[in-house]
Amino acid sequence: MTAITAPVDLLTDPVILQAGAMSFSGHTARKRFGQHWLRDERVLDHILEASGLQADDRVLEVGPGRGALTERLLRSPAAAVHAVELDRDLVAGLRDRFGSDGRFSLREGDVLDVPLTLPDEGLATKVVANIPYNITGPLMERLIGRLDRPVDPPYQRLVLLVQKEVAERIRARPGHSSFSALSVRMQLLAQCSTVCPVPPRCFQPPPKVQSEVIRLDPLPMQQRPEPALARRVESLLKQAFLARRKMLRNTLAGLCPPEQLQMLAAAAGIDLQQRPQEVAPAAWVELARGLNQADSAA
DSSP states (O other): OOOOOSOOBGGGOHHHHHHHHTTTTTOOOOGGGTOOEEOBHHHHHHHHHHHTOOTTOEEEEEOOTTSHHHHHHHHSSOSEEEEEEOOHHHHHHHHHHHTTOTTEEEEESOTTTSOOSOTTSOOOSEEEEEOOGGGHHHHHHHHHEETTEEOSSOOSEEEEEEEHHHHHHHHOOTTSTTOOHHHHHHHHHEEEEEEEEEOGGGEESOOSSOEEEEEEEEOOGGGSOOHHHHHHHHHHHHHHHTTTTSOHHHHTTTSSOHHHHHHHHHHTTOOTTSOGGGSOHHHHHHHHHHHHHHHHHO
């Protein structure tokens, strides 16, 4: 994980101040929109580097704010940058600041509701987002999908700024205290890794929580569980993690006769003495497959 030292502050950079003064004059962050503007140049550079943008990439930027990251995206080789912004006052400023660049387009509206296609109706290849913490769950589902209904075709890469607690749950490994049903779901849909921590001082206004930039590389559809298998995995996760302190022999009891459950668990590499947070994502898939096959044979 890349460490962040004292921030290089965009709000005191005279070039940035001059560029944004007219476009966003008098606008302050709005709590109801969950606005916390990233102002640290080092973090912005890490985000851009993690995105790995190439000349054929079309970028979806969620929550561009005043355009600090947008400016960097437009300096990259990317073929297009399409931003979605809810705050209409910021929309006006963004159009004023970047509208002359033919690669830039902007859609005003709620990212949970509006189409995410570019103006030519084509799809973005990569996503960069400073996710408002109050819509993290729904937005992640829209961008990644669910186990039984993943986004198809998947984005090639997503670089997301999220609350640190969420990031830790997404990338946690079995046995870690943060490992959860979310960890299993996300790791069956994408390769998940950390980019850098983002302390509150890197934002204006500073949030009350720590943040982190993560990178998600969605797995090809053929490497994801097929729908019937995914539904069974989802059912197992809900049943097991509702009582994460209990052993699996107790939480999964009733799925099938004890002897059969023991056999299927062993075949999946699972010890029923384990608790759910100790079981790897691939083992959940194998247990689900065994249960589905047993049901089909019955």
